[in-house]
Amino acid sequence: MNDQWYHISRIGNFEARILWRSWLFRVFAILILSLLIFFDLFGVLGLAGSGSWPGRHIPGNIAYMNFFLFTVGQVIIASFLSADFLGREKKMDTTEVFYTRPVSNLQYVLGKTWGALMVFTGLNMVVMLLAMLVSLLSPDTTFVLATFFFYLLVYSLPSLLFILGFSFVLMVVVRNQAVTFVLVLGFGATVLFYLQNKHWGVWDFMGFYLPAQYSGFSGFSHLREIFMQRATFVLLGILGILLTAFFLPRLPGTRHRSVYLVIFSALALSGAVFLVYTTVSTGFKGQKLREQIRQQESLLPAWPESLIDSCHLNIHHRGDVLECEAILKMAHPQQSDSIRML
Numbered sequence: 001m002n003d004q005w006y007h008i009s010r011i012g013n014f015e016a017r018i019l020w021r022s023w024l025f026r027v028f029a030i031l032i033l034s035l036l037i038f039f040d041l042f043g044v045l046g047l048a049g050s051g052s053w054p055g056r057h058i059p060g061n062i063a064y065m066n067f068f069l070f071t072v073g074q075v076i077i078a079s080f081l082s083a084d085f086l087g088r089e090k091k092m093d094t095t096e097v098f099y100t101r102p103v104s105n106l107q108y109v110l111g112k113t114w115g116a117l118m119v120f121t122g123l124n125m126v127v128m129l130l131a132m133l134v135s136l137l138s139p140d141t142t143f144v145l146a147t148f149f150f151y152l153l154v155y156s157l158p159s160l161l162f163i164l165g166f167s168f169v170l171m172v173v174v175r176n177q178a179v180t181f182v183l184v185l186g187f188g189a190t191v192l193f194y195l196q197n198k199h200w201g202v203w204d205f206m207g208f209y210l211p212a213q214y215s216g217f218s219g220f221s222h223l224r225e226i227f228m229q230r231a232t233f234v235l236l237g238i239l240g241i242l243l244t245a246f247f248l249p250r251l252p253g254t255r256h257r258s259v260y261l262v263i264f265s266a267l268a269l270s271g272a273v274f275l276v277y278t279t280v281s282t283g284f285k286g287q288k289l290r291e292q293i294r295q296q297e298s299l300l301p302a303w304p305e306s307l308i309d310s311c312h313l314n315i316h317h318r319g320d321v322l323e324c325e326a327i328l329k330m331a332h333p334q335q336s337d338s339i340r341m342l
Contacts, residue, residue, distance in 0.1 A: 058214070059216040104258065144214060
């Protein structure tokens, strides 16, 4: 076990160094952080006399918007860098060296994933600290600590894990970095502009249409639905990583692919299918309930049998109990009292 984790950690450390030295990643980090800083300075704090963003008054909304904007850029750059999964080794003519490596496919892919997660998680922490600082500096913003960790763990990281696994398995199957990048961006654009919240959000891997905003009165709502939706994409990301390890080629004479990859892939797929089925069935139940309510309301008479003419309330406060007495005066209207507009 220690040897396995040693190989994973070593591969992850080298992958993190390569990603950090990549000029593409550095340019992305500078651009997305500059965008967030401009939004926080001029949109939230209202510097230079600019109109402040009205949404800053909602508790936790600064953290929500920072991670909301950051997720878009994170998906783009993560899909491009993860599509470089095999392209970099092929370009440097080191593919055969990795195919005959003394570590298993799963250790190799997990190390690559661990390195990408370390780099992007560090960038997520910078975004979270920036949102915390702006929330503390803004005089009319309520600071809610739980929202920052909620959006980091439930909003941003599941999207990152899914896009890594999805890009990995596409790169291994398609074997073309440009085509993989176009397919991933095409899928993201389709979800963002067409699928949106259809089928109760089962396609929304970025979480754009989740009811994830924090309320100062009731906190987070629909937590069960949110956790199921995000857990679905976590399992799909794990499935992509396992399938990548299974389909990753090895030279003739090396050991066969592990049957455990097939078993764990089947378990991850089964869990994701179960969560999707639960989400869709819950949505259908809610749709059926609303239809029943509409049908019951259609059975109500067109004309009310009685109307409240006056109401007088007597309220008495007795310790921890409120006693209320209501005196109603009812009237029975006639159809001639009203004019029905068609």
